[in-house]
Amino acid sequence: EPEVTQTPSHQVTQMGQEVILRCVPISNHLYFYWYRQILGQKVEFLVSFYNNEISEKSEIFDDQFSVERPDGSNFTLKIRSTKLEDSAMYFCASSDRQAYGYTFGSGTRLTVV
Amino acid sequence: KNEVEQSPQNLTAQEGEFITINCSYSVGISALHWLQQHPGGGIVSLFMLSSGKKKHGRLIATINIQEKHSSLHITASHPRDSAVYICAVRSSGGGADGLTFGKGTHLIIQP
Numbered sequence: 590e591p592e593v594t595q596t597p598s599h600q601v602t603q604m605g606q607e608v609i610l611r612c613v614p615i616s617n618h619l620y621f622y623w624y625r626q627i628l629g630q631k632v633e634f635l636v637s638f639y640n641n642e643i644s645e646k647s648e649i650f651d652d653q654f655s656v657e658r659p660d661g662s663n664f665t666l667k668i669r670s671t672k673l674e675d676s677a678m679y680f681c682a683s684s685d686r687q688a689y690g691y692t693f694g695s696g697t698r699l700t701v702v
Numbered sequence: 703k704n705e706v707e708q709s710p711q712n713l714t715a716q717e718g719e720f721i722t723i724n725c726s727y728s729v730g731i732s733a734l735h736w737l738q739q740h741p742g743g744g745i746v747s748l749f750m751l752s753s754g755k756k757k758h759g760r761l762i763a764t765i766n767i768q769e770k771h772s773s774l775h776i777t778a779s780h781p782r783d784s785a786v787y788i789c790a791v792r793s794s795g796g797g798a799d800g801l802t803f804g805k806g807t808h809l810i811i812q813p
Contacts, residue, residue: 622800622801624800624801626743630805631788631803631804631805631806632745632788632790632801632803633803634800634801634802634803635800636800637799637800644799645799645800647800678743680745691735691747691750691801692747693737693744693745693746693747695742695743695744696743696744696745698743
């Protein structure tokens with residue numbers, strides 16, 4: 590069964606450093622998403638991406654965050670200057686045109702120290 | 703903004719019991735997802751519903767659009783069903799809309 594692949598599975602970074610989280614969505618999917626889950630809290634929407642541009646973003650997705658689909662297969666989330674409160678599990682997801690096939694990656698656990 | 707409420711928050715049951723998890727939301731939606739999250743953190747999509755009922759193995763999901771309510775049922779529960787079950791909704795709109803999640807129901811099935 591097709592999978593959404595995320596790398597790395599765990600990243601530790603120092604406060605103020607830039608991090609890039611990587612995702613390979615399912616190849617024939619059209620919509621791409623990033624979500625985050627702070628430990629013990631519910632999953633929160635960050636951003637959706639369609640047709641090579643951001644479709645929707647939440648209030649969490651401020652100027653410190655950016656997304657890119659650099660080569661037609663990878664989908665990346667960049668955090669420019671990490672803060673302690675960015676520590677969370679970050680999930681990538683992709684869906685087909687009608688969002689019937691909605692698939693999550695296994696997540697990247699980001700720890701900011 | 704859609705508010706998604708799940709009940710119960712925690713549920714412990716004996717193996718073999720019939721399990722029901724409820725989800726209600728505040729604003730009209732185009733789709734509702736039931737998801738499963740295991741202790742390792744990964745999220746698996748169980749169902750996507752826009753109306754009626756779906757069944758997959760021992761899992762059944764129903765939705766009542768008029769009442770803004772959905773239920774997830776597990777028949778003949780088994781310890782391997784122990785996980786967090788999450789309801790998430792997509793507001794009326796296209797596939798680009800992000801999902802709004804409930805807090806999840808932590809289910810433990812004891813042997």
